[in-house]
Amino acid sequence: MNAETRTQGSYWLQTAPRGEPAPQPSGDITVEVAVIGGGIAGLSTAWELVRQGREVAVLEADRIAAGVTGHTTAKLSAQHTLVYDHLRRTRGPEGARLYARSQTAAIEHAAGIVDELGIDCEWEEASAFTYAEDRRRVGELRAEAEAAREAGLPADFVTESELPFPIAGAVRVTNQVQFHPCKYLLALAGDLRRRGGAVYEGTRVVGLSEGEPCVLRTDAGVSVRADEVVVATHYPVFDRALLFTRLSPRRELVVAGTIEEERAPRDMHITPEQSTRSVRSAPYRDGTRLLVVTGEHITPGTADVEERFARLSAWAGDRFEGFTVTHRWATQDNDSTDSVPLVGPMRAGSDHTYVATGFGGWGLSGGIMAGRLISDLVHGREVEWAGLYDPRRLGTVVREGATFLKNQAKVGRHFLGDRLSSVTRPLTPEDVPRGEGAVVRVGARHCAVHRDEKGELRAVSARCTHLGCLVAFNRAEQAWECPCHGSRFAPDGSILQGPAVRPLERRDIGSRDT
Incomplete structure (x- = not known):
């Protein structure tokens, strides 16, 4: 990698059709629902609510789709590395089944939205693989394949893949998706506005008073009164329930670059080995695709990030012939202590405040799921997997x-x-x-x-x-x-x-x- 071939920044952000920033509120406003955060969880929630007739305002501190969602690897999958065997042991077979059903329903819902709105977001169906090179992990992979299959996913254990290096084994789940997340979300935001929803950018919310109504305060001194508030800021900026004690932040590095089309993998691959390695490709130019490689999970502020970028780039170059780095960026996510996102009422007694967080690196399917779940909760509808994700969950x-x-x-x-x-x-x-x-x-x-x-x-x-x-x-x-x-x-x-x-x-x- 050299200075001439490296572009600092997210490929998704650089190739998304983005206009001028949306204005801040010109004065105090009143809405039925205020959604704090313009990533996939926030915009999905707002779109669901607007579609069902609610008056909604999205309040984003920076630009919509420019935070964590704009820096993701952009896999839309229900196969989340090795989660199903863990859930089977900690939440029982029914917990694993509900997790699989909710995540699969999110993918199917997104497919329907893409068709309904005619979104050109490079939507590609692919299989998702969790693989290992170390033969000592084969038993772990077999258990995961069995648990995922019992949970209802089209999963099996395999010993071969399209990767250009040998593997000891893998869990394969078919009928998953990779896409351009920013193109998807910007189209969603455009439709939200057409339906009467409001989007405010450069609007940082710094205060929350819960009540009837709730009152938000921005850093510009504007008050936003809302019957319901959704905190979808990735890590909750308001945490009356002390959720920070159940969340662990991690930073993840990404390098992307060109590779000849015939050498590019068409499926999605991830391994927990080597501080995680995740691989997918995306449409790029005639004769080439963009290879997106993610890894090097680190706690923010605790590592030599430059050295870690070099290590990730070297791994990609060694494993994929002809790979030339063009972009690099980093993203951040939060792992919940029990491996299940926290989505629902913020705390006991929070009748009008909701939260979505702790997606553990799988925020695309998780964010779409959260949008539907919170919308249903706001409207008083029962959802079979609400208890699985409830931040107030017992046990x-x-x-x-x-x-x-x-x-x-x-x-x-x-x-x-x-x-x-x-x-x-x-x-x-x-x-x-x-x-x-x-x-x-x-x-x-x-x-x-x-x-x-x-x-x-x-x-x-x-x-x-x-x-x-x-x-x-x-x-x-x-x-x-x-x-x-x-x-x-x-x-x-x-x-x-x-x-x-x-x-x-x-x-x-x-x-x-x-």
Whole structure:
């Protein structure tokens, strides 16, 4: 990979037909339903509600379809690596069946929407494979194939694939889909507007008062009154139910590039080995396809991302002859402690506030499922899998215990350990090289100091404005990241990704009082 062939940024965002940003609200507004977040979960929910006659406003802090959904691998599949054997053991056969039915119904629903609206989103049916190269994992794969088949998926165990390297075995699920997520969502948003729904971009919601009605407050001081509120911000920006204790953020890297059409895989492949490797291809140009390779799962702010990008690119180049990198980007998702998304009423007593989060890397089918589920709940309709996804679900303490404790221990290590390491290995602003950032002690406070390529320093508070963990610098993406709950900030402290709703405060590193 070299500078001439690499384009920083998501291929999906670069090739989506996007117009001028939608305006912010010009004043206070009142709607029946306010949806916070313009990704696939938020827009799917809003579209379902508008189609059923509700007055809806979508409030997006940046641009719609430009966050996590715009940086996905774009697989629309009910085969989620090795989830079904796990569900069979923790939720029983019925839990696994409901999961499979709900995810499959989401894919079928999306297919109907594509046909109904005539969306040109590069829709391609494909089989989904979860494979392993290590023969010691064959038993695990056989169990997963059996569990997925019992759950109702068209699944089987195979020992061959179209991959250009040998595998020990794989779970194959047929009749799955890959597509262009941004083209799909922008078409959905266009139809939402035509049906009378409102979309506001550049509108960050920073306050929520639950009641009848609920009242939202934006960073521009605008109030939004709504009978119902849906928090679809990926990681909940409002968390009265302490869902952050049941979510673990992870960052995932993506490289994409050209490959000769005859060498490109037409199915979708993923392995849990080697810190995950996920492969698919997409339409590109005559004679070539775009190979999209995902992997290197890391906790935000805890790894040398540049080195991890190089490792992922080298793996793709070694395994796929003629692969030439053209794009690279990163995405982020949250794993729930019991491997099932949290979709439904935010907490006990939340009669008018809903949440959708914890999709574990499978947010496309999960987001479409969430849109239908929340719409049905708002209208008082029963859904057979509502209990499976309910954030208030009982019994999770027992099922989640070990993972819950592990997550909290990790957060504790960062909350306390990062502070201690900054004392035992002190830095000064002068120690920060160009293009880098570091947490330093200036006076009595921790400062996040960044030096740009011109040599100019800027400093902000190193305490994440969500819950106060110390941020760390991601050199490859030039961002401050919180390892506890995944908030991300630009070098100047402005918010790139929640759950934080306030920027990092600026610091004057010329003063010992900072």
